[in-house]
Amino acid sequence: MSAFPLSSIVIVGGGSSSWLAAATIARVLGASSQVRVLEIPGKSDTRSGIASVPSLHRLLRLLGLDESALMRNTQATFRLGASFHDWGAIGDRYFSGFGSIGAKLDAVPFQHHWLRLAALGESHPLEDFSMAAQAARLGKFAIPQSDPRSVLSLYSYAWHFDARLLAAQLRASALRNGVVALSGEIAEVELDPELGFVRALVLQGGSRLEAKQFIDCTGALWPALGIDLEDWSAWLPCDRIQSLRCASRPELPPYSEVTAHAHGWQSVTPLQNCIVRDFAYGSEFIGDEAAAAQLLEAARGTALDAPILRRLNRGRPKQFWVKNCLLLPGETLDPLESSGLHLTQTGISRYLAHLPVSVLSPADAAEYNRLTAHEYDRLRDLLVLHYYATRRDDSALWTKCRETAVPESLRQRMALFADSGRITVGEDEFCGIDGWLSVLSGQGVSPGAYDPLADVTSLATTRGALTRMSQEMQANAATLPDHRAFIAARGASAPPA
């Protein structure tokens, strides 16, 4: 088996991303590959809470993890989306939920019918047509139904996790699949003198970790590989994030709250036994100490420990797969859209679809890099939209963001929407049409026209269909159990020791 190009893999990390990668690879490659994870002290997850997106369902199935057990072991809560406050302007509020918004009518996408009525002076909140938003508004949750005729099939969900507990669960899954855990600091990255690929990691204390392939979730290998960052600092203001655990509140919403702030944004992520407050900010707008003070002030005496600081990249590596090293930098990007775990997951599944055919596999690496760059760049556009489409001018950060021309790909997408209410989204994008619609309309981008084909449907039909839909969603939302009660019925986590 020595010719097998994946007979040994070393993953550098320690947090959820690296254990997710290890568990997945060990599961798929089985005994043909020896997978080791090098945990670097201090490089493990320092965020306290992790919000996920529905793609994680696939991973749990692949790993054979039981949802209820995982939730119990990670103090997890359900997540229907995120509530955005003060983004388009102070006082604005919108909900970006998982699942569809409205439904096609006469083969014309929903938003055009909605825009048509708005043009006639009959405006309805977009959230009236989102099952996820309707349930979230009432603090209710149940598992979606599978019968497509029920409006209760029109949403999906994800989870909020305690980050350390999630990492521990993924670690246990990886170890069950034969992954070996090691700990140490890297002293030297040993490169092949001719071909430049990584041969081994030399640890402090002298031990040597040799492998055919390496996966880096930390950035530790970047200097040796000469990785440059594609710089997005003109568009994305936040390069720091601080996390703080706080005492629970009486309410347990099935969503996170993300509030735009003079120097970035703050969020509240609900867990079973506490809430996690995050503050993402730009270091040129506010110092770390002042940011910590503001985060503690927002907590109003409920803090359970001290804020923990982590750095964010305002950009992405120019390449994601170099020689025999795969980089999984999803967790280093601004987590405004909770994309971190998702990026790790898609990064790994893309790697499995392009596994190297020998130690170096440049054709596969090039294709992997093309697809991954595309994925990151489209996600960047979604993040930039939050900062750009605003009328806020109450701080230097917002004035700068509002005035910076957006990337060309985002400009085109916004132009198409502004021109005719249309949204086109590629298959492999993080965010679908309904997600873009939520953010575009939530941030106050309003189109000047809509698809003329919407006019072919009679007004009475359109009015009737929209009214029925929102009423049916509202009525069904009311029948769902309370989120906290639903978790309790499925077996809540044990109270903290």
Added chain:
Amino acid sequence: MTHAPDRIRSIAIVGGGTAGWMAAAVCARKLTDGSCAITLIESSEIGTVGVGEATIPPIRLFNQALGIDENEFLRATQGTFKLGIEFQDWSRVGHRYMHPFGIPGLSPEATVHQRWLRLRERGDAGTFEDYSLNAVIARRDRIANLAGNPGGPWHMYAYAYHFDAGLYAAFLRRYSEARGVQRIDGKVVDAELRAGDGFIEALRLADGRRIEADFYIDCSGFRGLLIEQALKTGYEDWTHWLPCDRAVAVPCENAGARTPYTRSTARSAGWQWRIPLQHRIGNGYVFCSRHIGDDEASATLLANLDGRALAEPRVLRFTTGRRRKLWNRNCVALGLAAGFLEPLESTSIHLIQKSLTHLFNLFPDRRFSPVLLDEFNRVALAEYDHIRDFVVLHYKANSRDDAPLWRDCRNMSIPESLAHRLEFFRNSGRVLRYPADLFAAPNWLAVLLGQEVWPDHGDPLVLRHDPDRLRADLAEIRATIGRMAEFSVSHDDYLAHHCRGSPA
């Protein structure tokens, strides 16, 4: 006010071949509220190019969207079923392979070809066709009998049709006229352009009539009466990749069972198509005029027919390529007015269908926003470019040594996008996937493996398995496909019982 103010009030379609009547039918189906007048202008003096036409599975979605009954459609168009295309003598003389529709193996995710490649070298895996339900059924001149709800992964199966394009146009004409499309018998001679922005203001007919519309659809054929002659859009010439520039076509009598597949046979200066219809077989020889003359090509064609020729051979000239834009100002071009790709993979009607889909996804109002035009051109042109690459692959990946055309094609430079695809496949046996691609991995694999392009390495996920286990897996897949193929009926019998056209 129930309508946006700038709505399109009238559409004029120029030309009444397959493209024109497909456009008319979709307009009539989509714009049902009577607020947009749809006119089609065709001259009964001008013939249409359509002969026997072969299609690919998305045609079924087109007919379904129009609410057309399958049997009624097949009766009206002398249509037959199509499960794939057989390629003869393409890789080398004497070699043949099937490009079947559908998906090889028993599940869309499984990479059966990687397992097959691994065992092929050991010589005990059969041919790749053995793993395609479509190919196994087609080779028996049968089609699936899905009415009996047989168990098994039938989503791996797919089909399209062969039909008489002239009869299809007539069928869609009846459909369109019944839904309010106005047909004008006349010959368009000129277009009046608006001063300032150069938009088409009106059409002038030979008899002096003047026809105005907000929006024009050019289905006038190769010459591109509006898109090129009036609007000077420009043409991107692909002759350096697709050297054939003529075709000679002739129908002949049926002899023997109607095959539920198209056949394409490579010849010394091009290739010959064979499209079985109910009442006859459509035949043609697509050739390169640098390598063979019209007379010799006609003689070759006539010497290679199943039955007696039913007409004089007719020669067509073309330049492979496409317009630089398919939507220019207030005009969209469809069919031959938009571009020409030889029908090697039966994509002519599909390209019309896709352009119509994109057009109605981005349907304009009278402001004709450049944002919409740009988006339409981006997606619609990409469809042409993608199919071009797929067609060029057939020429490039050959090992024929009997004629200069084939040696030239083997050595020619190819589009960058195709070169990248080939390189990627040769490395690992994997197929590049772009989200919007019409032809997905199964199609590329059928042609790459069919034309004997072998990868240097296999997928590591397969390499780690023991050959005995792979052998057992593959035998099981072949056995399952064999059992499923029993749920099939004779193609001829099915046509006779369910959709027999009127005698020719």
